[in-house]
Amino acid sequence: MKPDLRQAWDQQVLIGDGAMGTFLYQMGFPVGISYEELNLTSPEVIKDVHRRYVEAGAQIIETNTFSANFDKLSKYGLESKVEDINRAGVRIAREVAGSAGYVVGAIGSIRGGKRTNVSTAELKKYFEQQIQALLQEGVDGILLETFYDVEELYLALSIVRKLSPLPVICQFAVEDVARTLDGYTMPEAFRMMQQQGADVIGFNCRTGPNGIMSAMKTLGGHLSVPMSVYPNAGVADYVDGEYQYGAKPDYFGQMAVKFADLGARIIGGCCGTTPAHIAAISSALQGYEPQPITYGPIDIVPAPIEIHEHLAPDGDGEGKGGSPNLVDLVKERHTVIVELDPPRDLDIAKFMKGAQVLKDAGADALTLADNSLAVTRMSNMALGHLVQAETGLRPLVHIACRDRNLIGTQSHLMGFDALGIDHVLAVTGDPARFGDLPGSSSVYDLTSFEIIRMIKQLNEGIAFSGKPLKQKANFVVGAAFNPHGKHLDKAVLRLERKIAAGADYIMTQPVYDPELIRALKEATSHLDIPIFLGIMPLASGRNAEYLHNEVPGIQLSDDVRRRMSGLEGEEGRAMGVAIAKELLDVAMEHFNGIYLMTPFMLYDMSAQLISHVWEKSGRRQPPLFHR
Template sequence: MKPDLRQALKERILVGDGAMGTYLYQLGFPVGISYEELNLSRPEVIAEVHRRYYEAGARIIETNTFSANREKLSKYGLEGEVEAINRAGVSIARGAVGTDAYVVGSVGSIRGGLRKNMRTEQIKQDFKHQIELLLDAGVDGILLETFYDLEEMRIALKIVRDLSDVAVICQFATEGVSRTQDGYTMTEAFDLLMKEGADVIGFNCRSGPNGILRSMESLPELRQAPLSVFPNAGMPDYVDGKITYMATPEYFAECSLKFADLGSRIVGGCCGTTPEHIAAIAKAVQGYQPVERGDSAVKLAPEEDADGGPAVEIAEPGEPDAGEPSILDLVRQRHTVIIELDPPRDLDIGKFMAGAEALKAAGADAITMADNSLALTRMSNLAIGTLIKEKLGIRPLVHIACRDRNLIGTQSHLMGLDALGINHVLAVTGDPARFGDLPGSSSVYDMTSFEIIRMIKQLNEGLAFSGKPLKQKANFVVGAAFNPNVKHLDKAVQRLQRKIDSGADFIMTQPVYDPLQIEQVYEATKHMNVPIFIGIMPLASGRNAEYLHNEVPGIQLSDEVRRRMAHLEGEAGRKVGLEIAEELLDSAMKVFNGIYLITPFLLYEMTAELTKYVWKKTNRRDFHLSPLLK
């Protein structure tokens, strides 16, 4: 007979299972259905998923009941099936795995991160109904997962404790921040939960391993309770209508040991993870001997952003203001530098404006700003772009994502940009909203990136999206994004050609970190009749390098770059990061006039230094340079 779950965690690390929903998606089940309903209609499929995770080494098996409450099931007309789905979920999991596995009842947040008007009493009733069913069906524990605020977590925990002494695991969804959505620090939240009966505390979803490591490092005093972590397989990528994840099993294996050193006694996976990820974790932690918490913790440089990496989207040029040459005019004559500086995620614009001013002084030809990249809410790039244009006199180049606006909102937004004289834009698809900081929000996607390029160019013809004539023509210069960090570059170039055929005036690439790759991109695209701005983003630390390589879609670092950045933090990391970027610039400037610098963590001093390096190499003297660089 296996010991109680709490006793087992005192003796060893238990491996959790991986994703259910995204794994079913990989198996061909579409988004938009109730995956929990498959407990009734396709129990053999759910059993096979459990079995694969068990055979991979998982000994914590979650029931397929994450959204099996009245509120969530009512969206599919299944509110009358709450009991059947929950009981079947426990039965299927129990029957699919060995007796040495712990079957825990998965209970997800009902609010789901939304601060919508839901009566607390109804939330209590829905939680109580589901939890009673799971306990009655004989689970070994209850897993409260993907909660965003402490208030709702405490409601669910109290209900479990009023009903049973079963083991309870409480997990918050986090993007590397140190507070819950209702304002509690994680230390405060975890302390309260332990006092109120939680046996295991931790994090799942929302972040890849890097973001969860950051959250764990914000809890230096919590040694009393075992921790539990279930990260996503990095950030999702959305290409041609399909969602994919890029973090490899090998990366998960490496990170699982870091989780263990920081106090984790349960390590599993969330969105994007597969049996292969779980097998890698199981192999890595086999025979693991616990160490004192903090011994191997990797601390952040204070200026690094909470999400572990800059939001990388791709910027583009547009048409000139009256009498001023456009980015297209400039890049056809000389080396031209566009610098990405992401809008702030709060209401303080001081550091952003200081950065924009420093970049202008360094000689940037334009500053480009993402449109809530990675689906993280930032200040409007229309507003911040207007400010730098009017107050600093530098050209703004704004991104426009298909995700956030329908056709009406997109045309309205573009008309506003035209009225403000902001005519350089980059058309991008945009990362899915459910993976951002407001996961209850909707992704619109009325248009693809190809379609939005065509529609913007239609405004240049004096025609609205509807085809109705406008009283004057817009003059947008439209950029398109290109990701060369793919296995089959030829196919990516074919896709890029479609964007050019749709009307793209120029291209900007995701950052590259290999001189050979820069040459390959040049050879693959030199026949195209539009300028290409090659993306270069300086690395800030070894940890930043590993995060970008393993978790951010569209970025791949060479083995040599990762070796040089390994274990470097703070000033030492930034110094080597600049050296690598300068070497890449040396290669890029031989074949590309267009240079696209991406600022990491608002460390604008780094991209300002690289801009000056470009001008020093080209002997450009038509603007003010530091005396040291003349």
């Protein structure tokens, strides 16, 4: 009779199996199908893969259920098959493992490093459904693998522990710096998993043997539980239309001994590994006698990270050139941000002239949208840098979640930091299908809440991946607010969530109703961050109707539409400025922050409104600027 799984890894180093998904891909099964569905449609294929790993020396077989949860299966219309697919996966693995092998139910991360793309309530529901199906079919243990953050893994582990006393293996997907996406060091993460009842804690995926070795070493040899390691076969390369992995089986054999010396008691493979890799591990560990490990409380003090603060040129810490940031400025006086749209062509002459006019009128910052309304425009990074260098006016750039994945978003922000552009506005971004390139993809790796949190993480000197960045960024992060919904109180609750995520200031959609300005002040009076109230002068009657009827987030009052009706050209612009001045008079009574939006590059209209703000506030001369 085989020993209990816990006894087995205390006595020896157990050999795990290798990849399922990438191995099926190498066998000719295309990306874009549910590999877990093969448990029902092609069980002989899954059985054959398991058999090859057992013949290679694997003692622990993972069920083919990594993504067999409601959320992942629903993408293939298989959400009603969760129980069937999981139970079939256990039966297939059990048949191949036989009486000598161990079967662990494989459960992967649902969020996949995207933080809150699935709510906590949904996570609980989906994990519990899958875990119960695996337990009912009789696994020897549960393997929670490829988790990027502590929160989700902790939740999944707590559900297993509520349902079963079976052994549980928990594996993080980290890079060589060994920090989770939510910022925990591995000693901290290990301690939390141990306290929640994990039997084995380790690493898999995301990196090859060398990266996992580096992650193991960050623990400093102080282990609280046995460890498991399932590295990728190096970094994937895309060659001639196929994914290929470079790490060879003999290299895996050499690294297996080093893993065992560091305390690993389960060693297998993840993406790109094959039965040949597992055979090399099994051969290298043949006759290996592990040294007894004395488990004690793990050192939970995070490894020191060398952080260097940005210093202003004059050393005052206020920002480039010594000027206070907008959040500090708006606490002292009325402060004006003006939006000027980047051009849709390659001619920047008019844009740069407009920026200079707005600077001369006394704008405190020029804000540049990020392909607003999903219409392709020139990079706001390039224009922001030019504005800053040539006019001295502070750029405030929008960052949309629509256009860039996590890699591109962090890279983009790092570029802003290098250029000294430190004021940003996080926005979701209008869907690409409604813009000028409807065939383009909308990425949305992050929500507006998540991007705010991630930007503030850069301010701590920590990359999205958890890596240290050697110095801290210094971003002042804004959030957008639409006050035009039917229920202002609910909109404010959403706004409070953005503030909780780390927003430093708020910029609203344009408001055309004095009563709404007053209501907005009352509804937000409890908030402790500044609000820049949006005002956009109307250029014509047609412009007014278009904004009211076709542009999301903008509503005009009946009075404004009546006054603009039928007006065009200079007459329309004059009325638009007059209405905007009336709105500014009300806004300035309640808000120090003013956000002017320039229509159709008619920057002279915005310049008139800037002058009105300074006259109204008693500052008839434009303020002096350092930027």
